[in-house]
Amino acid sequence: MQTSSPPSHPTTLLRAANPRTLLALSAACAYHTLPAAPPPGQLLSSQCFQCHGTNGQPVSGFEGIGGENANEMHKELLEMSLRKPEGIMDLQIRAYTPAQLRLIANYLSTLPKTGETNDD
Numbered sequence: 001m002q003t004s005s006p007p008s009h010p011t012t013l014l015r016a017a018n019p020r021t022l023l024a025l026s027a028a029c030a031y032h033t034l035p036a037a038p039p040p041g042q043l044l045s046s047q048c049f050q051c052h053g054t055n056g057q058p059v060s061g062f063e064g065i066g067g068e069n070a071n072e073m074h075k076e077l078l079e080m081s082l083r084k085p086e087g088i089m090d091l092q093i094r095a096y097t098p099a100q101l102r103l104i105a106n107y108l109s110t111l112p113k114t115g116e117t118n119d120d
């Protein structure tokens with residue numbers, strides 16, 4: 001414990017603090033300044049939302065892709081990436097490896113599933 005009057009200037013405070021306190025302080029600062037890593041598959045899925053609605057929620061003319069069963073979605077995406085291209089979806093899904101499609105399917109399954117739009 002200190003016997004003199006409490007330090008008033010922040011620099012004096014730091015000098016007075018013991019190394020453990022400083023370590024804890026810097027760890028706390030690092031925790032607050034580092035951005036949290038996005039959930040796996042989130043970045044890969046973000047381009048899907050250009051067509052299928054923000055967070056995979058249905059928009060006019062497009063089916064929602066959020067909240068589906070992950071295994072079924074993965075199977076469907078794989079099929080679309082392998083079949084003879086029928087449309088834009090089959091073409092763009094070829095950009096992903098099967099492992100990436102797995103990450104996308106897993107991530108999409110964690111999103112909410114809202115009702116289909118009634119204006120399509």
Ligand code: HEC
Pocket residue numbers: 044045047048049050051052063065076077086087088089090092093104
């Ligand atoms: C450029 C626009 C576009 C983008 C980007 C896009 N899609 Fe699609 N998607 C479509 C269209 C159009 C269809 C419907 C026609 C078809 O099946 O080709 C479709 C259909 C689908 C279907 C089938 C829906 C059903 O139940 O019939 C799934 C699943 C799907 N997309 C998932 C995805 C995923 C996952 C991504 C991101 C990796 C993605 N889409 C990105 C345009 C897009």
